[in-house]
Amino acid sequence: MAEFALIERYFSNLSRPGQDVLLGVGDDCALLQPPTGHQLAMTMDTLIAGRHFFPDVDPVALGHKSLAVNLSDLAAMGAKPAWALLSLSMPEIDDDWLQGFVQGFQDLAGRFGVKLVGGDTCQGDLSITLQLSGFVDAQRAMLRSNAKPGDQIFVTGALGDAALALQLLQEGKDPGELRADLEKPWPRVDEGRALAELGVRSCIDLSDGLVADLGHICKQSRCGARVEVERLPLSAGVSDYLRESGDLTPAIAGGDDYELCFTLPPLLREGLDELPFTCTCIGEMVAGEGVELLKADGSRLPPPKAWEHFAS
């Protein structure tokens, strides 16, 4: 399989040169022109069949998700997506599968202006590595290390849908509408850019679950977080599950949500109300360390099982 040949054939719509892409797929390197006055945000994630996704997952969803998880990292910095490099390892060339994968990738790439500028294809077990770059206004990047005691903690969207869908699939049950939350998460790119523009300086995307990811903010900002679990935004599906099982795990320790969790200095509160999307305040940053989960009566919840794994 010749280097790039596959990518060129399937992705030609995505790899045309443009203002910032002097040379796309087809040479030893892509040649790119970063805009002045900006910094570059770069991320890379690998998805492996059987580990990060079911091998028989809809290829359209997989193409979407492999870009979405990287877009979510850019969103958490407040970056504008720009250039992607894709490495695709496949056991064989399956035209139908590839066309589906490309469609899922392409639809999302088009929505956020991502240009595919290079990559690699090889024969092997199915896995996808995507590297993505974006632009951030100088001094406006949102970092895990910028939270301060007194900041309020917010999340976009609802928590736990993807984790509950995964749990149902693993139990052999149909996750219904929740399936899309697991397989085709929507990266909060527009929300991230709006938050950075507003002046938010600390944010993370919820890929490992709320407690783990908020724990990263705590650790890197050297403070603690107090979360009131009754305030967590939950979909009808997760609410029903919680009511029946009493199990908060999907909402507080489930991965793959790809919502943003950010901290808001009190001065920015009014600006937040004017943004064209809803965020939910779930608690506040405090002096100390680690994430504390509080019930409505003020008592503390024990940390979720997955927490220990990430806490050290």
Add this chain to the structure above:
Amino acid sequence: MAEFALIERYFSNLSRPGQDVLLGVGDDCALLQPPTGHQLAMTMDTLIAGRHFFPDVDPVALGHKSLAVNLSDLAAMGAKPAWALLSLSMPEIDDDWLQGFVQGFQDLAGRFGVKLVGGDTCQGDLSITLQLSGFVDAQRAMLRSNAKPGDQIFVTGALGDAALALQLLQEGKDPGELRADLEKPWPRVDEGRALAELGVRSCIDLSDGLVADLGHICKQSRCGARVEVERLPLSAGVSDYLRESGDLTPAIAGGDDYELCFTLPPLLREGLDELPFTCTCIGEMVAGEGVELLKADGSRLPPPKAWEHFAS
């Protein structure tokens, strides 16, 4: 395995913030400051155990090679290496193996000023994806599409050592000194930058073999190449093999050489003689298409077996 945790532990020496690295490993994205007046060259390659390398290869050599093959792509553009993102998939955490891999990677990265700014680790079959960015002076990048009839064709180093080493290993023989050419190729980064500085505008690295790679220059420059096989620079090992077997395949169709092949307008010839490394003229670009191999008596050699695969 927590995202980045492994990379942070093993690669901390390589991931310190600096002038162009505002934020390295440890947030959702790396944050980078591209220098003004430059373009970015970007490449990404995946190496899979059992396909691109023997699973039991020395991890030091593998760490070296996974960076070297990407450095070679930057070299072919004349770019100065800058930032790397590494995705490492491993069946288990093997401390000895990882320390070896990091050492090989780190030694080469230090030599060329590469900073590791991010990546991913996951459990799976052993494979390595590296994404690398470098800086090119505006308008100075060497492209596959810039060769012209009348240009002389040059290569750095000697051809076929890696391919012959692989052939010997596959036959169960000891490749001796040739092993290093296969397992620890030296990327021609300094040479590529010097050539771009001199004014060379067309270059490729020899990863797929001379005929295939020079064929890319022909195709993208819309001209042909005439190579005199007696002029090919060969090591003693490949010369001996050729004398005994009559087989030119390693030299003309062997992969993994990572030498540079470039085309030189006659006006630049004097400048080339002043460079502190040796290049060998092996033929010239001509009107027409494809790579023609000529013997000393002027007769044509048939294309090598591997040629057809890449020619279409």
